[in-house]
Amino acid sequence: MDNYKDLIFDKSFVNGKWQHVGDSKIEIKNPVDLSVIVSVYDEGRDLINQAIDAAYTAFPLWKKKSAKERSVVLKRWFQLIHEYKEEIAIIMTLESGKPISESRGEVDYGAAYIEWFAEEAKRNYGDSIPGFTADKRIITIKEPIGVVGAITPWNFPLAMITRKIAPALAVGCTVVVRPSEETPLTALAISHLANMAGVPPGVINTVVGSNASEMGKELCESRKVSKISFTGSTRVGQILMEQCAPTLKKMSLELGGNAPFIVFDDADVMLAVKGVIAGKFRFGGQTCVCVNRILVQEGIYDVFVRELLEAVQKLQLGNGMDESVSVGPLINRKAIERMKNLLIDAERKGAYIATGGKAVEPQFFQPTVILNATPDMIFAKDEIFGPLAPVFKFKTEEEAIVMANDTIYGLASYFYTNDLNRSWRVRDQLEYGIVGINEGLISSEVVPFGGVKYSGQGREGSKYGLDSYVDIKYVCIGNV
Numbered sequence: 001m002d003n004y005k006d007l008i009f010d011k012s013f014v015n016g017k018w019q020h021v022g023d024s025k026i027e028i029k030n031p032v033d034l035s036v037i038v039s040v041y042d043e044g045r046d047l048i049n050q051a052i053d054a055a056y057t058a059f060p061l062w063k064k065k066s067a068k069e070r071s072v073v074l075k076r077w078f079q080l081i082h083e084y085k086e087e088i089a090i091i092m093t094l095e096s097g098k099p100i101s102e103s104r105g106e107v108d109y110g111a112a113y114i115e116w117f118a119e120e121a122k123r124n125y126g127d128s129i130p131g132f133t134a135d136k137r138i139i140t141i142k143e144p145i146g147v148v149g150a151i152t153p154w155n156f157p158l159a160m161i162t163r164k165i166a167p168a169l170a171v172g173c174t175v176v177v178r179p180s181e182e183t184p185l186t187a188l189a190i191s192h193l194a195n196m197a198g199v200p201p202g203v204i205n206t207v208v209g210s211n212a213s214e215m216g217k218e219l220c221e222s223r224k225v226s227k228i229s230f231t232g233s234t235r236v237g238q239i240l241m242e243q244c245a246p247t248l249k250k251m252s253l254e255l256g257g258n259a260p261f262i263v264f265d266d267a268d269v270m271l272a273v274k275g276v277i278a279g280k281f282r283f284g285g286q287t288c289v290c291v292n293r294i295l296v297q298e299g300i301y302d303v304f305v306r307e308l309l310e311a312v313q314k315l316q317l318g319n320g321m322d323e324s325v326s327v328g329p330l331i332n333r334k335a336i337e338r339m340k341n342l343l344i345d346a347e348r349k350g351a352y353i354a355t356g357g358k359a360v361e362p363q364f365f366q367p368t369v370i371l372n373a374t375p376d377m378i379f380a381k382d383e384i385f386g387p388l389a390p391v392f393k394f395k396t397e398e399e400a401i402v403m404a405n406d407t408i409y410g411l412a413s414y415f416y417t418n419d420l421n422r423s424w425r426v427r428d429q430l431e432y433g434i435v436g437i438n439e440g441l442i443s444s445e446v447v448p449f450g451g452v453k454y455s456g457q458g459r460e461g462s463k464y465g466l467d468s469y470v471d472i473k474y475v476c477i478g479n480v
């Protein structure tokens, strides 16, 4: 049980070594009781720059390896993560509060990106194009773009990193990762395993620090960094894009969402309720594809709400290390205050809290269902990122589509129907990068994950996942 302690590190991992520059530390706290798990050296500009240099130096060597050689190293890393699955899951639950079964699921899910891209590495094909005159031969090759800066959030401490590192490494890029200061321990643990797997020094560098904006700025402004891949809020994505403009850096941005979950009159009620529970309350509602607005047609409204309340009241709030717990603590105090403010605003505008609604010390919030939700309430526009489930009522399909699209975001959307024609019609009109039909769980390494509108750009995972890390070089051989 205590083996996980061997995978807890308190320094950053740069150029194949555990390093620290300054002496100050960040206390990494368990959100369940706010106890300190470990204090990690708090790095900033200096070590980020050393990491950038290390990645820059390692790049030509890593790039030169054959795809198969890189693939073998990635596969070894994947296997090691599986070998230490339980230890990593425990570390993840301790630092994030995620229920342990979800943490185990994330280890599988996050590691799957490494396996997937280890295989894709060998299929990074170019083209042969008929020449535009008889004496020309034309080919394209896909080359790694260079050093990648990866800035990641706390809600998937492992998967958000492997989604970026795995395709980057597969094609020959090197990376500097700046994990969230809330959950750096999982990132450090998998960096250690990458080292054990034979990832050469400088290819993966993981730098932990509390000054996110300073570290982000260094990565964005450095001419040695060719690309920034970011997962987080739309606000920070916009800042990073601005900072990347002078060096014209390539960017992948996986930003906020405001997922609608539409339940039509002809839906299977129990399936829809199951979908909401999975899509809303996973990690206490703290994911970017979490259901934000439940839109229910009037004919099915009463029965859906009755079943939803019953299901939500069965959710167990508590310490994620307890196998029976389904909803853990929120990540920090700020999140608790946000839930409270969203509820004050909604109640003032006529909402009714049908279950839940209270904060529980030190850092929990009850799974909450809000009825009579209306478009003027803050959560109709903003991302909730917590266990509040507002239910809106609608009459017609057209009205549902207008409501669903009435947001700046366009990441995940869900709808439930048993009408075949409606399923095609509605799918076509939803302005989202991801549509789940009769399904609340939509993430996997085999699919292209990403959004439209203010939810970002680029796709992670699937056969498209390598595209973000390559440049296409076109070669013309003339006078043949």
Ligand code: ADP
Pocket (backbone or CB within 6 Å): 151, 152, 153, 154, 178, 179, 180, 181, 212, 213, 214, 215, 216, 217, 231, 232, 233, 234, 236, 237, 239, 240
């Ligand atoms: P979240 O609400 O999910 O924490 P953020 O966008 O605030 O979303 O954070 C996502 C990641 O971006 C975190 O690792 C955070 O520390 C980091 N971050 C926050 N502000 C900045 C910034 N100005 N520059 C670079 N990274 C930042």
